[in-house]
Amino acid sequence: MDKDFQPKVVLCILNWNGGKDTVDCLESVRNLSYPHFQIVVLDNGSEDDSVEQIKMWCRENMLCVEYDKETAESGGQADVENRLLSQSSEAALVLIKTRKNLGFAEGNNVAIRYALRCAEPAEFVFLLNNDTWIDPECLSRAVVVSQEKNASVVACVVKEASSGNLLFIGDHRPPKLFYLSYYLFKHKLQDDEPSNVAWGTAMMIRKDALCDMENQDSYFFDPHLFLYAEDNDLSIRMINMGRSIYLASRAFVCHKQTDSCLNKKYRNSFLLYYATRNTVLVAKRHFSGIWLLFFYVYYPVVRLKDVLIKIGSGQLREASNILEGLWDGYRNVSGKWQKHA
Numbered sequence: 001m002d003k004d005f006q007p008k009v010v011l012c013i014l015n016w017n018g019g020k021d022t023v024d025c026l027e028s029v030r031n032l033s034y035p036h037f038q039i040v041v042l043d044n045g046s047e048d049d050s051v052e053q054i055k056m057w058c059r060e061n062m063l064c065v066e067y068d069k070e071t072a073e074s075g076g077q078a079d080v081e082n083r084l085l086s087q088s089s090e091a092a093l094v095l096i097k098t099r100k101n102l103g104f105a106e107g108n109n110v111a112i113r114y115a116l117r118c119a120e121p122a123e124f125v126f127l128l129n130n131d132t133w134i135d136p137e138c139l140s141r142a143v144v145v146s147q148e149k150n151a152s153v154v155a156c157v158v159k160e161a162s163s164g165n166l167l168f169i170g171d172h173r174p175p176k177l178f179y180l181s182y183y184l185f186k187h188k189l190q191d192d193e194p195s196n197v198a199w200g201t202a203m204m205i206r207k208d209a210l211c212d213m214e215n216q217d218s219y220f221f222d223p224h225l226f227l228y229a230e231d232n233d234l235s236i237r238m239i240n241m242g243r244s245i246y247l248a249s250r251a252f253v254c255h256k257q258t259d260s261c262l263n264k265k266y267r268n269s270f271l272l273y274y275a276t277r278n279t280v281l282v283a284k285r286h287f288s289g290i291w292l293l294f295f296y297v298y299y300p301v302v303r304l305k306d307v308l309i310k311i312g313s314g315q316l317r318e319a320s321n322i323l324e325g326l327w328d329g330y331r332n333v334s335g336k337w338q339k340h341a
Helices: 019-029 050-061 069-073 078-085 103-117 138-149 207-217 230-240 264-286 289-312 316-330
Strands: 009-015 037-043 063-068 092-097 124-128 132-134 153-160 166-168 202-206 245-255
Touching (some): 009 019, 009 103, 019 132, 037 050, 050 063, 050 092, 063 069, 063 078, 069 092, 078 092, 103 124, 124 138, 124 207, 138 153, 138 202, 138 245, 230 245, 230 264, 264 289, 264 316, 289 316
Parallel strands (some): 009 124, 063 092, 153 245
Antiparallel strands (some): 124 202, 132 245, 153 202
């Protein structure tokens, strides 16, 4: 494929205290067959040596330019952008440093703003978790699906890295029932088909859809959610705008499932809080009438059952965090959790 005839894809990877995972991910990105992409890594205020690990890897493999949050959001510096334009896709990386943890949602927002405002703006933005490996043909296949299906958002097939098990093959849950178990609507992998949700693990979004979303809401991912359920929220908003989401059935990524955005010691505990609270916040934002009433009846009962299971197995911290997530969701508490250091 000729770079001059392919739309530009900016590939955005968030890092928080996960330097090794990010470097492994970058190794896979270098092997992409698609000829016209740009790599952006946003470091979300890491407290370890992640930034130095990434820069050390770049010194051996490619040009690395650094921006702070404000410079990146304005589209970068003209002289630096000119240097980037002279490099091939796999030969340069933009490293954005926020200096504090903005969460998955706002961290991605910063990277997307750069992608849309840099010297050569993206036609597509591809969001990729740092604890993944991307198949060499993934970008090419995602772009083809977007063009052939006129899809505003393209979801990728997600495999578990160690076992090869399929973790995500599209989502057939009705948007107003997004909180039900994914496995209730499990299906076999089909050809490229519509999906009601794209996982934030690996999704590609078209420029015009991003611009419309920013004009409507002033953001892409809802920063009030901080992390978890932001991909559900974005998918519902896209569908409400009349835009389509498609699964690219031959665009694969492998996911280590390390949740490197969280402290490893308390990972599951944090997840339970954010997932519970943000599910309530997303439902309250998008539902009304009978749909909201059903949610209010169903969801607390399910989570309280989970609380009893956690208590029965001695996981008192986890039980407490589910309860606090429910309570904060109904009180409209948002942003970074006060217990999330």
